[in-house]
Amino acid sequence: MSSDPDDLIRAVDRARRLAAESFPDALSVVLAGSTAAGRTTTTSDLDIAVLIEEGGETRRETLRFEGRLVELFVHTRSGLDELFAADTASRRGVMQRMYAEGLVLSERDGAATCIQRQAEAALREGPGALAPATVESQRYALTDALDDLADASDVVERLAVAGVVLNTAADLLFDHCRAWTGGGKWLPRRLLQADPRHGGALLDGYRRLCENGEPEDLADAAAEILTLAGGPLREGYARTWRAATAEPRPGPHS
Structure with a gap:
């Protein structure tokens, strides 16, 4: 600054x-x-x-x-x-x-x-609420990513999974708070604006994992956010695949 x-x-x-x-x-x-x-x-x-x-x-x-x-x-x-x-x-x-x-x-x-x-x-x-099916999909994805984080022994794999945990938990927290999202440098800024407690814990856990390779704090913070969104989702989750053709939409933000 x-x-x-x-x-x-x-x-x-x-x-x-x-x-x-x-x-x-x-x-x-x-x-x-x-x-x-x-x-x-x-x-x-x-x-x-x-x-x-x-x-x-x-x-x-x-x-x-x-x-x-x-x-x-x-x-x-x-x-x-x-x-x-x-x-x-x-x-x-x-x-x-x-x-x-x-x-x-x-x-x-x-x-x-x-x-x-x-x-x-x-x-x-603020933005509208995510569709229930989207929240379910995100809950399932975060549950799976947390399982992978607990199992990851390779340093690079652990870092890659940690990125998935950070972003997916952030999406769920933004929706829970009905807050605007952000990417890149704006992700931590928006998280702290949306929920200083849960957002701050998520960011601190991610930082510790990147610095020391310790996943516990990140996993705990993400698990708390997962609970806010409805809890882990494994058995019983199902979705119907719908093929869709999407044409690129050029524009100022593409």
């Missing part, structure tokens, strides 16, 4: 220059991500959401501006509605969080402010 407030000032000024040069007619420009949250470093990229007029192209673009990597999220209002819907379905709320927590660099007729209110309301509401 940056300890120099000048880093933030320089990053915001750079984002303003980019917006003025590349999107002078934008309805709104919002700076999001670590920079807007005050966690910018000299290597942080700039996440910028740009609202444009209808008829434009909704897209995601990566570029470099004045030596800094920039992630552009460009969208029309209808395109943003589709992104909001997709992010709600994925339970991550990416664009909602960008607007709700972002810094407005420019706007016309209160465009960004209106979207921010919508995004804040969506984040407060």
